[in-house]
Amino acid sequence: MTDTQVQSAFRPTTSDEPLLEVKDLDVHFRLKNGGLARVVDGANLTIRRNEIIGIAGESGSGKTTLVEAILGINRFSNRQLGGQVLYHARNGEVMDLAALSPHQMARVRLSEIGYVPQGSMNSLSPTMRVADQIVDGMVSHGMSKSKARAKVPELLEKVGLDKRVMRLYPHELSGGMKQRVIIAIGISMEPSIIIADEPTTALDVNVQRRILATLMRLRDEMGVSIIMVSHDVAVHAELVDRLAIMYAGQVVETGGVRPMLKAPLHPYTKGLTDAIPTITATRQRIDGIRGVTPSPDNWPKGCRFHNRCQYAMPQCAEIPPQLVSLSDERVKALNQVETSTEDRMVSCHLYGSGADRD
Numbered sequence: 001m002t003d004t005q006v007q008s009a010f011r012p013t014t015s016d017e018p019l020l021e022v023k024d025l026d027v028h029f030r031l032k033n034g035g036l037a038r039v040v041d042g043a044n045l046t047i048r049r050n051e052i053i054g055i056a057g058e059s060g061s062g063k064t065t066l067v068e069a070i071l072g073i074n075r076f077s078n079r080q081l082g083g084q085v086l087y088h089a090r091n092g093e094v095m096d097l098a099a100l101s102p103h104q105m106a107r108v109r110l111s112e113i114g115y116v117p118q119g120s121m122n123s124l125s126p127t128m129r130v131a132d133q134i135v136d137g138m139v140s141h142g143m144s145k146s147k148a149r150a151k152v153p154e155l156l157e158k159v160g161l162d163k164r165v166m167r168l169y170p171h172e173l174s175g176g177m178k179q180r181v182i183i184a185i186g187i188s189m190e191p192s193i194i195i196a197d198e199p200t201t202a203l204d205v206n207v208q209r210r211i212l213a214t215l216m217r218l219r220d221e222m223g224v225s226i227i228m229v230s231h232d233v234a235v236h237a238e239l240v241d242r243l244a245i246m247y248a249g250q251v252v253e254t255g256g257v258r259p260m261l262k263a264p265l266h267p268y269t270k271g272l273t274d275a276i277p278t279i280t281a282t283r284q285r286i287d288g289i290r291g292v293t294p295s296p297d298n299w300p301k302g303c304r305f306h307n308r309c310q311y312a313m314p315q316c317a318e319i320p321p322q323l324v325s326l327s328d329e330r331v332k333a334l335n336q337v338e339t340s341t342e343d344r345m346v347s348c349h350l351y352g353s354g355a356d357r358d
């Protein structure tokens with residue numbers, strides 16, 4: 001067992017209180033040919049206080065688009081937003097982030113939600129010392145330069161870097177160190193949530209493990225919630241408490257990571273988890289998921305996975321399934337999982353499409 005696996009075996013129980021609720025979120029892009037790319041389309045997800053939630057799914061399933069919408073980042077003028085992103089602030093106020101102005105959202109970012117964007121490791125300014133890059137974010141949120149400077153050594157220590165790193169330029173840092181600097185910027189205003197989009201993807205496995213251990217420690221020390229986006233289910237297995245699987249712009253299954261990986265319900269989750277090679281299996285054939293991912297400007301009718309699904313039934317090609325809760329008893333009966341299923345939700349006709357029924 002690795003250190004991180006030992007830590008995750010003893011991870012604290014997270015609070016049931018919601019911190020962020022993504023409700024029927026749509027992120028559509030108007031295309032030049034007049035069509036509509038429904039990249040995120042009716043996505044639902046709840047993030048609780050002090051938990052690490054993972055978002056997994058194939059490339060193009062809408063993971064980055066979803067977190068950018070949560071953060072109010074609008075990089076494209078052809079974007080249309082629908083639904084709600086309810087944030088339960090520390091003072092008890094509930095704000096719909098999707099309804100805030102760009103100016104209001106700029107204040108929420110960093111102070112309430114820290115962000116480690118996909119590929120950001122390579123976006124540090126090559127001409128600025130590490131300390132100045134960390135200070136800049138805090139100053140832009142109203143902190144005095146001297147106070148921000150004084151915070152840098154503590155922030156570097158929090159992310160596992162020596163304080164001497166503050167004087168260095170990005171080209172003097174390894175990939176893992178650069179990623180830690182980006183995380184230091186993300187936590188600099190002590191947010192309630194950190195969103196990390198593929199933070200370990202370009203790193204080798206040992207560095208990846210150490211970064212995951214750092215994120216876990218930050219959750220314990222700072223009491224933050226973390227949204228971890230990764231296409232790599234093995235990363236989620238090591239880090240997260242709960243997992244959300246995205247397919248074709250929607251969340252198709254959520255639940256506690258261990259019961260979900262041990263006994264996935266949605267056929268797409270089954271396909272994703274089958275693709276993880278295990279050390280214990282002597283010879284395992286990895287079949288992957290047959291067929292190709294559909295395109296956001298032409299999602300299939302009915303269940304978007306039906307034409308790749310080996311369990312598809314006639315109604316799957318016609319009626320879109322809803323994300324519904326299954327009781328612990330139902331999940332245990334379905335797949336003999338002994339542990340609590342931690343609010344399993346699934347969107348698949350195999351499990352009924354309305355309330356929790358057989």
Ligand SMILES: Nc1ncnc2c1ncn2[C@@H]1O[C@H](COP(=O)(O)OP(=O)(O)OP(=O)(O)O)[C@@H](O)[C@H]1O
Binds near residue numbers: 037060061064065066
């Ligand atoms: N401005 C836009 N106009 C049209 N389509 C877009 C736009 N921005 C993103 N898309 C499309 O949205 C889809 C989802 O992209 P997104 O980056 O959210 O996926 P992802 O799940 O994060 O993938 P990856 O694992 O590769 O990071 C892609 O098919 C992309 O082409």
Ligand SMILES: [Mg+2]
Binds near residue numbers: 063064065118197
């Ligand atoms: Mg992405």
